[in-house]
Amino acid sequence: EVSNRDAQTSHGTAILPGLVDITSFTTSFDEFSTTTKKALAAGFTFNSFLPHTQEGATVTDFTSLVDAIDSAGSGAYTDYSVSIAATDNNAQSVADAAELAGGLYLPFQDLSNSHISAITAHFANWPTTKPIVTDAKTTDLASVLLLASLHNRSVHVTGVLSQEDLELIKMVKNKGLSVTCDVAVLALFLSRDELDYAFLPTKKDQEYLWENLADIDCFTIGVLPYLVAKATGKAATAGVGIAETIPLLLSAVKDGKLTIADIISKFHDEPCQIFKIPKQEAQVEIDLDRFAVIEDASYPEFINKLRLRGAIERVNLHGETSVLDGKVLVDSTIGKNEVIPRNRFASITSA
Amino acid sequence: EVSNRDAQTSHGTAILPGLVDITSFTTSFDEFSTTTKKALAAGFTFNSFLPHTQEGATVTDFTSLVDAIDSAGSGAYTDYSVSIAATDNNAQSVADAAELAGGLYLPFQDLSNSHISAITAHFANWPTTKPIVTDAKTTDLASVLLLASLHNRSVHVTGVLSQEDLELIKMVKNKGLSVTCDVAVLALFLSRDELDYAFLPTKKDQEYLWENLADIDCFTIGVLPYLVAKATGKAATAGVGIAETIPLLLSAVKDGKLTIADIISKFHDEPCQIFKIPKQEAQVEIDLDRFAVIEDASYPEFINKLRLRGAIERVNLHGETSVLDGKVLVDSTIGKNEVIPRNRFASITSA
Numbered sequence: 191e192v193s194n195r196d197a198q199t200s201h202g203t204a205i206l207p208g209l210v211d212i213t214s215f216t217t218s219f220d221e222f223s224t225t226t227k228k229a230l231a232a233g234f235t236f237n238s239f240l241p242h243t244q245e246g247a248t249v250t251d252f253t254s255l256v257d258a259i260d261s262a263g264s265g266a267y268t269d270y271s272v273s274i275a276a277t278d279n280n281a282q283s284v285a286d287a288a289e290l291a292g293g294l295y296l297p298f299q300d301l302s303n304s305h306i307s308a309i310t311a312h313f314a315n316w317p318t319t320k321p322i323v324t325d326a327k328t329t330d331l332a333s334v335l336l337l338a339s340l341h342n343r344s345v346h347v348t349g350v351l352s353q354e355d356l357e358l359i360k361m362v363k364n365k366g367l368s369v370t371c372d373v374a375v376l377a378l379f380l381s382r383d384e385l386d387y388a389f390l391p392t393k394k395d396q397e398y399l400w401e402n403l404a405d406i407d408c409f410t411i412g413v414l415p416y417l418v419a420k421a422t423g424k425a426a427t428a429g430v431g432i433a434e435t436i437p438l439l440l441s442a443v444k445d446g447k448l449t450i451a452d453i454i455s456k457f458h459d460e461p462c463q464i465f466k467i468p469k470q471e472a473q474v475e476i477d478l479d480r481f482a483v484i485e486d487a488s489y490p491e492f493i494n495k496l497r498l499r500g501a502i503e504r505v506n507l508h509g510e511t512s513v514l515d516g517k518v519l520v521d522s523t524i525g526k527n528e529v530i531p532r533n534r535f536a537s538i539t540s541a
Numbered sequence: 542e543v544s545n546r547d548a549q550t551s552h553g554t555a556i557l558p559g560l561v562d563i564t565s566f567t568t569s570f571d572e573f574s575t576t577t578k579k580a581l582a583a584g585f586t587f588n589s590f591l592p593h594t595q596e597g598a599t600v601t602d603f604t605s606l607v608d609a610i611d612s613a614g615s616g617a618y619t620d621y622s623v624s625i626a627a628t629d630n631n632a633q634s635v636a637d638a639a640e641l642a643g644g645l646y647l648p649f650q651d652l653s654n655s656h657i658s659a660i661t662a663h664f665a666n667w668p669t670t671k672p673i674v675t676d677a678k679t680t681d682l683a684s685v686l687l688l689a690s691l692h693n694r695s696v697h698v699t700g701v702l703s704q705e706d707l708e709l710i711k712m713v714k715n716k717g718l719s720v721t722c723d724v725a726v727l728a729l730f731l732s733r734d735e736l737d738y739a740f741l742p743t744k745k746d747q748e749y750l751w752e753n754l755a756d757i758d759c760f761t762i763g764v765l766p767y768l769v770a771k772a773t774g775k776a777a778t779a780g781v782g783i784a785e786t787i788p789l790l791l792s793a794v795k796d797g798k799l800t801i802a803d804i805i806s807k808f809h810d811e812p813c814q815i816f817k818i819p820k821q822e823a824q825v826e827i828d829l830d831r832f833a834v835i836e837d838a839s840y841p842e843f844i845n846k847l848r849l850r851g852a853i854e855r856v857n858l859h860g861e862t863s864v865l866d867g868k869v870l871v872d873s874t875i876g877k878n879e880v881i882p883r884n885r886f887a888s889i890t891s892a
């Protein structure tokens with residue numbers, strides 16, 4: 191029902207709601223405009239930005255959060271929110287800024303080795319109406335899940351890479367804990383067989399992710415395309431890899447590994463619900479048969495060979511056609527900072 | 542009621558049940574005899590041996606467990622059991638040997654970095670009638686506790702060193718999970734202020750341990766005296782530090798920080814229950830006022846200065862006086878390998 195045949199052109203067209211990336215990455219908050227413009231052209235109408243850029247964790251308190259939102263404010267092509275990063279000792283200060291934040295991010299590589307009390311403080315202080323996201327892996331992941339369980343908190347695990355981590359998440363889900371997760375789309379297509387870096391899954395892990403897609407709540411773009419671009423010596427520009435995301439997924443639809451409904455569920459419905467994204471008036475029309483034009487692939491040698499199809503024909507946002515035939519028609523002031531404030535939350539339902 | 546004044550000598554005497562060390566360490570299984578002889582002279586009538594010696598994890602399957610029990614068999618002064626160590630891939634093989642083992646030990650320093658599936662396999666295979674012990678710290682500890690919770694297994698955490706770990710254990714206990722823990726006695730007296738090594742608690746952590754003694758189920762001797770002896774360049778002989786254990790605790794009794802009843806609870810009642818130690822006919826009589834003779838202190842420069850009191854006057858084991866005035870009277874064949882076999886367990890209660 192979401193995909194239909196266009197008799198006159200014999201093109202397949204899919205109409206999707208505006209897509210939502212819950213762990214968007216920009217190389218720098220000065221590149222907000224470039225990043226969101228590429229996102230819009232690629233079908234994404236909402237970006238929930240990570241609190242770190244290529245300079246590391248930059249959003250860790252009220253002031254840096256306001257700065258990030260301000261620098262985005264003048265140049266955002268999509269609606270957006272910015273998350274705030276937990277450190278070993280900012281539990282109170284991030285909780286004070288929670289109302290303005292998209293969510294709380296627990297970045298495990300930045301935290302010190304003995305961070306149980308820090309994480310505990312964050313679970314105790316962060317408002318329950320706002321999401322908590324973590325990139326924790328293996329033992330760190332188990333640790334976060336235990337603390338979430340003890341504090342009866344939901345937690346979203348971003349960028350799952352391994353069978354081991356997904357098994358752990360499945361076990362915890364079966365136990366009744368409210369845990370959700372996402373996989374970065376690129377990790378479903380590029381493995382260590384093609385590019386041997388620890389930030390990519392092994393082929394075996396990748397196969398496990400595909401086989402257990404039902405337990406993966408969301409898709410994300412995340413920081414992975416940037417890491418791949420950087421590792422392969424490509425200029426890691428703002429918004430690298432965004433354009434390949436939907437065409438990659440559509441190639442899996444063509445191969446029967448995925449449905450358009452899965453894409454809508456994992457790139458719109460679930461993200462909106464888990465991240466409490468305010469309802470957006472947004473729609474994306476994709477030509478499934480035309481070749482995708484991917485100007486800024488994460489790893490062109492790999493991506494271009496795939497000859498991916500799926501051109502973004504049209505994006506409607508806020509009642510106007512903002513993208514037509516892949517070209518952005520609007521200016522950069524259409525995007526708004528959208529978070530559901532703490533006090534309003536109870537009465538708002540997300541689309 | 543456990544301590545009474547002897548009018549004729551004006552000596553205080555305490556009569557305790559035979560003490561139980563649930564994480565006994567021997568430098569080598571060839572030194573079983575020396576180690577258990579020192580343990581008996583120090584008031585310990587049961588030693589549940591760790592599966593590793595100074596050579597590392599040596600008991601990891603049925604054959605090595607039988608070898609350890611055999612080499613102990615000819616020279617044990619105390620009753621004993623030997624635990625078996627988990628590795629990344631021996632879950633089935635240790636489960637097959639479980640009937641002969643004192644318990645399963647999860648040694649985190651020996652396990653690989655991504656061991657969630659290994660630990661999961663152990664929790665799934667190890668019989669519920671036998672204890673599981675771990676030395677996991679910080680994030681690894683949280684990970685084990687999560688897996689224990691998911692598998693509804695009891696777990697005993699040995700050698701707690703830090704406020705952070707004890708807080709985590711307390712949180713999990715409050716959540717209703719069956720977790721118990723012990724602290725090595727030496728860690729209650731020697732801190733990094735005196736000797737700056739990571740295997741000792743900071744002064745602040747040590748104070749927290751004292752303040753939260755009610756949440757610490759057991760005392761142990763453990764591997765700590767050996768580590769201290771080795772670090773300070775002392776010959777780390779078999780049984781080093783055992784003799785100082787009870788005199789150290791008695792000094793705390795004198796200071797009002799502990800009662801004799803606490804010692805009985807944490808060095809007999811709780812260990813017997815948690816480790817399902819078969820009932821022993823054993824008693825220890827301690828002269829509280831006489832200076833302790835500590836021949837083999839872990840850290841003589843520190844221990845000797847304390848001028849510790851508490852001489853072991855008499856130990857009764859198996860119906861005979863095996864120690865008198867600190868001298869072992871019996872020969873090395875009195876100790877028996879005592880484990881409660883799986884099939885007999887349901888009908889046996891421990892003393």
Ligand SMILES: [Zn+2]
Nearest residue numbers: 196199201477
């Ligand atoms: Zn068309």
Ligand SMILES: [Zn+2]
Nearest residue numbers: 269470508526
């Ligand atoms: Zn909007």
Ligand SMILES: [Zn+2]
Nearest residue numbers: 302303330680
């Ligand atoms: Zn960590």
Ligand SMILES: [Zn+2]
Nearest residue numbers: 207462470541
């Ligand atoms: Zn929506």
Ligand SMILES: [Zn+2]
Nearest residue numbers: 547550552828
């Ligand atoms: Zn006396």
Ligand SMILES: [Zn+2]
Nearest residue numbers: 329653654681
């Ligand atoms: Zn570990």
Ligand SMILES: [Zn+2]
Nearest residue numbers: 620821859877
């Ligand atoms: Zn016996």
Ligand SMILES: [Zn+2]
Nearest residue numbers: 558813821892
């Ligand atoms: Zn007893």
